Amino acid sequence: MEEENIHHANHGYLLHGARICSVFLSKMVELPMKTGAPVRASIIFFLILLIGAFISLHWFDVVPPAISDISLQKTILPSNSSNTYLVGINCSITCPIHSLATIKSDESSSSGMCPEYFRWIHQDLNPWKEKGITKEMVESAGSKAHMRIVVVNGRVYWKKLRWVYQTRDVFNIWGILQLLRLYPGKLPDLDIMFECGDKPVIQKSDYGRSNANNVTPMFHYCGSDSTLDIVFPDWSFWGWPELQIKPWEALRKDLEAGNKRVKWIDRIPYAYWKGNPRVGLVRNELLKCNLTDTHDWGALIYDLNWGLARQGRDKSTDLAKQCTHRYKIYIEGFAWSVSEKYILACDSMSLLVTPHYYDFFTRSLLPSIHYWPINENNMCKSIKSAVNWGNKHPQQVQEIGKAGSKFIQEELKMKNVYDYMFHLLYGYGKLLKYKPTVPEGSVEVCLETMACSGPELEKTFKMSSSVSGPADTSPCTMPPPYDPTTLQSFLERKSNLAKQVERWEASENR
């Protein structure tokens, strides 16, 4: 992940924001009911507030180009359409009494088979398949987890256990609230421990034969071959305000449109990477592959200025405008990187530097089908071979680029992300051997308490990523688990495809 080493002191504004918002709204509501001088006084007060708010926001400085006009309109202009939430949500510091569990939606039509990568859900839950999950196992995650999320009868409780970087926790909980709105009454009660850092934390090696049935269940953004963390979609699907990266559904469409700007053949015939090289040694190595007067490795490497990016002043970080090179490099930082979906979505062939971590969808990506593998131990040379091969085989490269984008554009639509969360949480909830209860020290969260808190951009993102109501269709149908033979043949296919790439590269270098 990108900028783990920079600390922010922006936690703690949550309740504060909610309170301001509720005061503000209740003023609007009460105004017409008062009479005489107090009305005039409060109208004047209200106007001063409003003008002050606009001046202090420097509207156009603060709102980066990455936010579409549509989401802006939703924020500022009152609207009467049913999916804009300012009209639908009454900001409050307490959750309303109605329970989501009671709003059972009608039997809706099914939406077909889930994408293949959903099969990894079975794999991730496998350690508990035989014996289930006890409360002790869940609570044993408490020493490492950042938060505990408990769902009882459709109501959500959040207990913050440790300080979390930026707003990762906030946006993940927001995502879970949206899921419950999308499929009300369909999820069982839940008790989840969540790790919001970069690296997975549950080591396989800690669970030998004697305690193999006692694995600590921990939700996290990524996993690796040596860990047992349960992989869950990261916060960025609902927005990453600190880096001005808007919610995925809107960004996905921008990327789709951005792809049409420059045809592959007209793109710069180089491999492109832009990011923070100070996280992880491999990224630092990547700097050496940059084009110089003396060396041409076929790569252009840029150091992203995080200060400017965070203020939204570096307009070249607009992701939808970054599809200008024929090849795009993906390289891990401290662990997996949120950027993978943005890179794959460009229609350019992605060059994946040997990944060591996976997130919930990447295990089903295949070399030479969706991407081109780059050997981390021989990076510059490997990139050079890929670019040379690619410029000589434009047809194949475009197919690989398109297949990568198609995977992201179709299999990673928000509907699928929600369905993935649904099936994972459903499967997890069924494994719990106890009835979850509200933990001491937790707070109840709901749209009303979360929607209005945080800085402007955070609220904008929450707004534009909120679902409009219960889905018309049920979640997709889960594919069956991999049996050992199918899994084996899948892994063999993957490894054979990688070997084929090596052969192509060898023939290129001959």
Ligand SMILES: *[C@@H]1O[C@H](CO)[C@@H](O)[C@H](O)[C@H]1NC(C)=O
């Ligand atoms: C809602 O907005 C549409 C135009 O966007 C307008 O035609 C309609 O009358 C409005 N409805 C209400 C109830 O204000």
Ligand SMILES: *[C@@H]1O[C@H](CO)[C@@H](O)[C@H](O)[C@H]1NC(C)=O
């Ligand atoms: C919002 O909620 C408050 C108390 O929770 C209530 O008094 C007020 O009438 C509500 N406003 C609207 C517009 O529903």
Ligand SMILES: *[C@@H]1O[C@H](CO)[C@@H](O)[C@H](O)[C@H]1NC(C)=O
């Ligand atoms: C890489 O090379 C390009 C073109 O020469 C240059 O603009 C860029 O600043 C270089 N990147 C780094 C990190 O030095």
